[in-house]
Amino acid sequence: MVGILRAFGAAGEELTATEISQLAGLPISTCHRILSSLVEEGLLERGADHRYHVGLVLWEVASHAPRSVGVQRIALPYMRDLFDITHYPVHLAIREGLQAVFIERLAPADASSQRPRVGARYPLHVTSVGLMLLAHAPARVQDEFLASPLRAYTPRTVTDPLRLRRTLAEIRTRGFAVSDRQVVMDAISVAAPIRDQDGAVVAAISVNTPLGRLREQSMAHAVQTAALGITRSWRRGPVQSAEAAPTPL
Numbered sequence: 001m002v003g004i005l006r007a008f009g010a011a012g013e014e015l016t017a018t019e020i021s022q023l024a025g026l027p028i029s030t031c032h033r034i035l036s037s038l039v040e041e042g043l044l045e046r047g048a049d050h051r052y053h054v055g056l057v058l059w060e061v062a063s064h065a066p067r068s069v070g071v072q073r074i075a076l077p078y079m080r081d082l083f084d085i086t087h088y089p090v091h092l093a094i095r096e097g098l099q100a101v102f103i104e105r106l107a108p109a110d111a112s113s114q115r116p117r118v119g120a121r122y123p124l125h126v127t128s129v130g131l132m133l134l135a136h137a138p139a140r141v142q143d144e145f146l147a148s149p150l151r152a153y154t155p156r157t158v159t160d161p162l163r164l165r166r167t168l169a170e171i172r173t174r175g176f177a178v179s180d181r182q183v184v185m186d187a188i189s190v191a192a193p194i195r196d197q198d199g200a201v202v203a204a205i206s207v208n209t210p211l212g213r214l215r216e217q218s219m220a221h222a223v224q225t226a227a228l229g230i231t232r233s234w235r236r237g238p239v240q241s242a243e244a245a246p247t248p249l
Contacts, residue, residue, distance in 0.1 A: 128191035
């Protein structure tokens with residue numbers, strides 16, 4: 001069942017039974033049986049085109065996850081300010097295991113790409129938010145990640161563990177991360193960290209720009225300012241901050 005639900009996070013918002021079966025690694029007959037049960041419980045819904053998508057019950061359950069929803073509610077006002085100033089897509093992500101999970105996104109309606117969508121997962125070494133989260137992850141997490149095969153999305157993706165370690169050290173020193181055409185060849189992103197009351201990095205916020213449009217220092221300053229505002233609101237407490245978050249930009 002978990003494999004079927006995870007298929008939606010890995011592949012798309014709507015999937016056929018065959019696609020789900022392949023992604024979950026289950027026989028099609030077993031998949032159909034579990035899908036019927038999930039639809040009956042409201043965790044998934046089936047459209048007239050026989051494609052499945054996440055149901056309202058699953059969204060309701062997910063809305064109570066404090067690690068993602070708490071920071072998302074606090075971050076939204078700051079993300080809107082950052083989006084209004086830059087006019088470029090703004091993303092919010094947290095780390096789960098060895099992946100960066102995107103939990104919020106603001107983008108122009110006519111954006112050329114609608115990815116990464118909310119719920120998408122990427123390995124930590126390719127996106128700017130992932131690099132930021134990896135740079136501040138515990139040493140054991142970094143060691144485990146760097147010991148695993150590193151997928152190359154583009155010719156510019158850094159897959160050498162020693163080079164990546166140097167990059168992570170630079171990120172910790174300068175306070176922001178840059179992903180320069182590491183996911184796609186026509187976009188660059190800049191990310192900054194969001195910290196909790198103890199100073200631990202709990203999330204990261206980024207701005208994605210088309211190739212040739214990035215002014216690194218000014219964009220980094222804008223993203224860091226937004227991240228600092230979210231951090232300060234988070235430290236005041238999730239409930240209070242979500243109700244009245246000041247605009248930092």
